Amino acid sequence: MKAMWILVFLGVLAWSGLDPKDYVTWGLEVFPAVAGGLILWATRDRFPLTTLVYVLILVHCVILMVGGHYTYAEVPLGEWFRDATDGTRNNYDKLGHFVQGFVPAMIARELMIRLDVFNSVKWRDFFIVSFCLGFSAFYELIEWWVALLSEEAADAFLGTQGYVWDTQSDMGWALLGAVLALVLLGPLHDRQLRALAGGR
Structure with a gap:
């Protein structure tokens, strides 16, 4: 599993860095994936995660790398979906923001449970959703700061495509994710957490 994870991660990273549309945008989009990969590598023995969370993180990294290669507004999958649904914009970025809520929710869930942070499941889940929404809002601030600092990379990194409610809908997709x-993967995650605890 670990070898396959590393192979996919490095393979997609290498592909994404080969002649991307814009190296500045590529660096901005891929940086979180690389940082996350390094953190996982550093903690792989001391604090291994469940298989579910590792797979979700890899999927998120791949989405970031693909978006970095093409820019989110020009990912072919998003263009195909736009044309197939007679849409007006490439919504690959919405997939990215959905996953930006979906995957961190499971990472946070794993940390909250294993570190025994909350006694109440309701408060734990409320915190996780709030954390993901806050993280999404913070990412929107980062996009804004990048736009202010680098006009050249701003349009590609922001990917608003003229949509006036882009920031709000990005956070909405993260919230939904x-x-x-939590609703769909909670039981599977609980089983994997029990198996992980039993194997240590």
Whole structure:
């Protein structure tokens, strides 16, 4: 599993860095994936995660790398979906923001449970959803700061495509992702957490 994870991660990273549309945008989009990969590598023995969370993180990294290669507004999958649904914009960025809520929710859930942070499941889930929404809002601030600092990379990094409610809808998709992750994956995650605890 670890070898396959590393192979996919490095393979997609290498591909994404080969002649991307814009190296500045590529660096901005891929940086979180690389940072996350390094953190996982550093903690792999001391604090291994469940297989579910590792797979979700890899999926998120791949989405970031693909978006970095093409820029989110020009990812072919998003263009295909736009044309197939007679849409007006490339919504690959909405997939990215949905996953930006979905995956961190499961990472936070794993940390909260394993570190025994909350006694109440309701408060734990409320915190996780709030954290994901806050993280999404912070990412929107980062996009704004990048736009202020680098006009050249701003349009590609922001990916608003003229949509006036882009920031709000990005956070809405992240919120939806966080809630769905907790609802849909909670039981599977609990089983994997028990197996992980039993194997240590």
